[in-house]
Amino acid sequence: MTRAARSDYAAAHTRPFESRDLDAAIAVWRDAAAGCQSAVFPLADVVSALATDHVALVAERDGALTGAVVAHLQQDHAWILRFGVLPDARAEGVGGALLDALVDGLTARGVWRVSALLADGEAGAEELGAQQFTRRDGVSYHHRLLHGVGGGDVVERLGGRYIPSGLFESLAGMEREKALIERRVILPLARAELANHHGVRAPRAIILFGPPGTGKTTFAKGVASRLRWPFVELFPSRLTDGGGQAAELREFFAMVVEVDEVVLFIDEVEEIAAARDGRPVTHAITNELLKLIPVFRERPRHLLVCATNAIHSLDTAFIRPGRFDYVLPVGPPDEAARAAIWRNYVAQITDQDVDIERLVEATALFTPADIDFAARKAAQAAFERAVFGGTPNECSLKPDATRATVDDFLRAITETRPSLNRAIVHEFETDIDTYARI
Structure with a gap:
């Protein structure tokens, strides 16, 4: 693919990295590195770079990420911390297009030197060579871990990551x-000595329950962010079907306990801990989980969340006291x-005067996720008005375009289906009386 063709591809399929892309980007890097050595720069450095001075891009096709690159800026020098393209997308020139877009972005920032440090066999070497990056052989890399989390390689193998600091505090x-x-x-985990002095036992496992x-x-991510511990998620749906699930679960937990400190998160835990129904497979995986939690x-x-x-x-045996502290x-x-949630979104989206109370009244059965969707829908409406506000074929941003108004927000709310209804709320309140341990 020529440079011009790659530029056309980049314009059509690459865009700036957004915070919501992190999970998908990690999956791309993992799949791109299958069979290769671990990356030189740990994932923690990549996440930290995304919170500081960086240029990061993703390649996307049909709404799914096919490649991602993150570069950390040090004045006029940039380091590529992580680069990867899905195997199926490499033949389409995605890697070259992504690097071209990265170089353009770095050049615009005044960068004149770009470096990448790769382990032998690490994904990305071929694409970098094709993009006029000069390889320097005979370099010896040395590092020493002075402090921090042991088992960092294990965290990466588990698909774990470090959540940027401030997430818990930023929750509106x-x-x-x-x-x-x-x-x-x-607090009992962050200030363990003080908690121990007062006879407070730090929690080891908790359950969070409530409507979707x-x-x-x-x-759960906020807890990991606040503690500055790595966040590892176990996806029940990714365990293989059949009798091998219990063994996979046992192997996963065996790796987790190698890490010095960790928040292990299992979402939709009912998939592997529902009331046993007589099927041998259901019995096996639930029984295995019951045995693993005490270990x-x-x-x-x-901390297990x-x-x-x-x-x-x-399963009643799963939630009994002794396995979960809270x-x-x-x-x-x-x-x-x-x-509070609406004030946060309105401040981000518009400079117009918006009656927050009207939005609150209109979203009585909305979850935070519903409010997020409605807010983004209002922002999209204002954006499209700015783009198409003139003649039907006009596609240039109007500098004086009005940002989202209260009517945009209210219209978006009416077009959003709430996740809750009175029956769900009543069931949740009943569950609090029956199961909550606070």
Whole structure:
């Protein structure tokens, strides 16, 4: 593919990296590196770079990421920390197009030298060579871990990552849940000596339960961010079908306990811990999980966070006291929480005068995820008005285009289907009375 063709491809299929791309980008890097040595720069450095001075891009086709690159800037010098393209996309020239777009972005920032440090056999060497990067042989790389988390390679093999600091503090609304998690979970772990002095036992495992979209996953990531521990997620749906699930689960937990400190998150835990129904496979994986949790609990600075939308469906032996220190409800946002969430989005999206109370009243059965969708929908409406506000074929941004108005927000709300209804809320309140341990 010629430079001009790559430029056309880059314009059509590459875009700046966004925070929502992190999980998909990690998956791309993992798949691109299959069979290769571990990357020189750990994932923690990549995540840290995304919070500082960087240029990062992704390649996308049909809504799915096919490549991603992150470069850290040091004045006029940039280091490529992570680069990868899915195997099927390499033949299409995605790697070259992505690097061309990166070089253009770095040049615009005044960078004149770009470097990449790769392990032998690490993904990306071929693309870099084709893009006029000069290879220097005979270099000896030395590093020493002075402090931090042991088992960093294990964290990467598990698909773990370090959540940028400040996530927990930045959560808008949900102050009741934040305060509860801060006091019961985070503080005893973050200030272990003081907790021990007062006879407080730091939690080893908790359950977060509540309707879909209420922020359980975000809270789990927020705990990892606040503690500055790596975040590892076990996806029940990725365990193979059949009798091998229990063995896979056992192997996964065996790797997790090698890490010095970690937040292990299992979303939709009911998939592997539902009430046993007589099927041997169901019995096997649930029994295995019941045996693994006590072993996990023996490790200090390890926290298991399980999330479920249907706590009443869990096996009674799974949720009994002794396995989980707390069973915490994460429910729909009340009026104060919705107001805080809306103020946060409105401040990001518009400079117009917006009546927050009207938005709060209109979103009584909305979850935080529903509010996020409606807010983005309002922003999209204002954006399209700016692009197409003149003649039907005009596609240039109008500098004086009005940003999102209260009518845009209200219209977006009416076009958003709420995740909750009265029956779901009532069931959640009943579950609190039956299962919550606060």
